[in-house]
Amino acid sequence: MNPERAPKQLIRFARQNFSMFSVFIGNSAETVNAARFPQVFWPSGEWCLPVNLYLLDLFFKKYSIRGKGGTLATYAFQLSPLIRHCYDNELDFHELDDANFRLAIRSLSAKVYRHSTVVAKNNSTSIVKIGRVWLDFLNFVGQFRRDSELLGESGRVRGYQVKKSVALADGRVTTSLVWHHSCFPDEDPAELRMPISDSTVKELINAAETLNVDPYIRSRRVAMLEFLYVTGARRMECILLKRESVISAIYELRKAREENNPTFIPMLKFQRVKNKGNEIRYREVPISPISLELFDTFLQTSTMHFSQLGIKLKRRSPVFANARSGQELMPNSVTQEFHALAKAAGIPQDAFPHLVRHRFILSEFVRLLLAHKLSSKDDFDRLIVDSNSFMRQVREVTGHASTASLEVYLQFAFQEIAGMAQTVDRARLIAYQDALSREHSRYEAAMKRGEDAGEAGKRLSRAFAEVERQYRLTDLPRP
Structure with a gap:
């Protein structure tokens, strides 16, 4: 150059x-x-x-x-x-x-x-x-x-x-x-930032739905928040997500429904970062059909938006694309979106993408601890003979390069479990109910904007049906 x-x-x-x-x-x-x-x-x-x-x-x-x-x-x-x-x-x-x-x-x-x-x-x-x-x-x-x-x-x-x-x-x-060097300051003590709360995530989603911005920007913000929340992706992984990954997951879900497979769990595969060297690796995360429905709708919105600009999207195009060029966003764009939404929602504390990842990792620990019927650190030390195997299960879903940095989440997970009276089935149902709640909020926001809420209503109806299906797979009473 x-x-x-x-x-x-x-x-x-x-x-x-x-x-x-x-x-x-x-x-x-x-x-x-x-x-x-x-x-x-x-x-x-x-x-x-x-x-x-x-x-x-x-x-x-x-x-x-x-x-x-x-x-x-x-x-x-x-x-x-x-x-x-x-x-x-x-x-x-x-x-x-x-x-x-x-x-x-x-x-x-x-x-x-x-x-x-x-x-x-x-x-x-x-x-x-x-x-x-x-x-x-x-x-x-x-x-x-x-x-x-x-x-x-x-x-x-x-x-x-x-x-x-x-x-x-x-x-x-x-x-x-x-x-x-002798002029270096003492390093700050290592500590885990407190994961963002579920209620704060809902406030961010509500802000994304209600801000008066371009419809594509609004849809992208909502879909981006959902993706980060349900996958624990890093912001770079969010930017690198390709349309073909979402399309493939949607195809597998529809195929399972046609085959009447009630136990099928959709998986979303995307490129992971934080690997040593330049080898490209991927991770797969289980994802609810309710979230996939939202992503499917966003892909359709995205296709229409760029078609009007004369840009034809490809399967390898980014899911969360620049509104003008259709190219990948810059990493800091994701952080800027969070800051804008936090300001609009009146959230006083810092809100940035990695705090959502902390929440996801903590939720994964809770899910696995419940699966092993563990409610305290003593139970963990006594019953998990191969703790490395347990940690690897979390690492595979969260995309950590090693298990060392996951140890700090254990205590937070046991604190959450202390206030629960749940089985693993109930934990999974709560996750689906949370997805349903987010879908209901999106439907209400569409109604307030005076939009044709037909598509949002269909998604909400399918979300209700999905939660009902999950209840039929368990012996738990309906609320």
Whole structure:
């Protein structure tokens, strides 16, 4: 790319069909797919060669570029403040000294306005993570320039490596080396943000239904909230969801109904993120027919919307597409949608997509604990002989790369179970009733907007029928 035409932003991503040279085999050159590889520039628009070489080195070490750029994109964005600091101070990276490095780190904690409140730009944990990437990059620069005095305990920048231990779910402890500097703040204690409540989700859905916006935007917001709520998807997984995944699930559901299969449970398959390397993997999540009906309606709305714009959608087109182009949304668009809905609903606390994922994971723990007839941590320790197997069941549905980060959800799950008098059948029925309640709210919102509620009424009728079918499969009394 011509640097003179580079955008003001420091980072630009390669095209989806971009390939990169790998190795010569005989007389032919082998290439590797490098779609969405981040390309980095100085604020002047010139190539930032050291950072691009560093990212290239990580790429061939199998760091991820999946989705919107993966781990390499994260590193590129984390290096951006250092690039601007060096540019503003007319320094090349190898000219940094310890005083300048400390000043750059201090700038990361600058105050900014968010939601009319003055807050730190980054918390302590984020500053440490960014600082470690900076030191790793400077280590690369020193090695590339054969400058052994750039980084070290007695170097011009006094960074060094320390051992960090992490406890795994199976009791083992793994140790690795991480970069450190005496100016790094103490990391914030690790804690799980409280999952968003079901009532808050309903408030967000109501806001999505009642806001006076373009009909396509309204439908997309409602469907997006439903997808995040019933699958526990990350925002990147939401963006990568393809129409063919939903179409396939709807086809299997209709086929089961034609075959009069009352025990069929629809599954929605979609691409997962947070994998090591660039291998594409998928996960499948059980989903209620009520939610699938909503997605089916949204696909039809989406097709009509883009047809009017002269855009023909394909099976591989994104489900949640940009309203003008039909292309994938940017990851931050999902977060911005949440902020807009939370503001409209008058929700005081932060509301963002990952809190919905916390709620989903917690619900999965509750479901499995009820299936094993466990109501306390003592029961769990006594009766679950192979706890790793139990954790793997949750991991498969939630898409976690390891079971270690799931441990913290256990205590929250037992707290929820303490207030329940449910069987597994009742837990499943409550999930279907919640889906019915959301469908009823959508029907009422359509009526208030003065729209033809015929299609919404049909979905509501089918939702009632689905809950009735679930009751027939159990011995539970109707409420």
